[in-house]
Amino acid sequence: MLILCHQRRFYQPRLPHFVFVDGLYAGTMQGDQLDILVPPGQHRLRVQCGGRIPLGKSGRSLDLSVSGTHLIDIPQAPRHSAGDEPVVVVNFHDRERLWNVLFDIDLIAWAVSLFVTFPPLYRIISDAFFVLWLIRLILIRKRYYRFTTRQNNDL
Secondary structure: OEEEEEOOOOOOOOOOEEEEEOOEEEEEEOOOEEEEOOOOEEEEEEEEEOOEEEOOOOOOEEEOOEEEEEEEEEOOOOOOOOOOOOOEEEEEEEOOHHHHHHHHHHHHHHHHHOOOOOOHHHHHHHHHHHHHHHHHHHHOHHHOEEEEEEEHHHO
């Protein structure tokens, strides 16, 4: 059995995450935990948030998803223990923790700038920061999530 847990901060919204095991759709994670029955062996787990936006009738689309892939090893159950199947717990969180803090500070400064006039240098720095954040997100979008794995004997 595989237990997938999302370690999110209290202020992060509960967005649906699509879970794939060995390329096959395993379910949608609506909350912070998803239990999946997986046979023993090595499997490729992929967690994806977001999706594709269709671009007209041509069938092309723009991929705006972020995802992460992790190899997991589900051990074989011991023969002498009946009903005691091994449990693997996989925790994941996003790699953007520092960037999110900086982005939140910039968002608060933007809200304050609606009422207070900041020097023009603030606007240049804020726009440059947003562009850097967007470029970094595009570069790591297939490695967006960080995973940690525990076996049931570690619980």
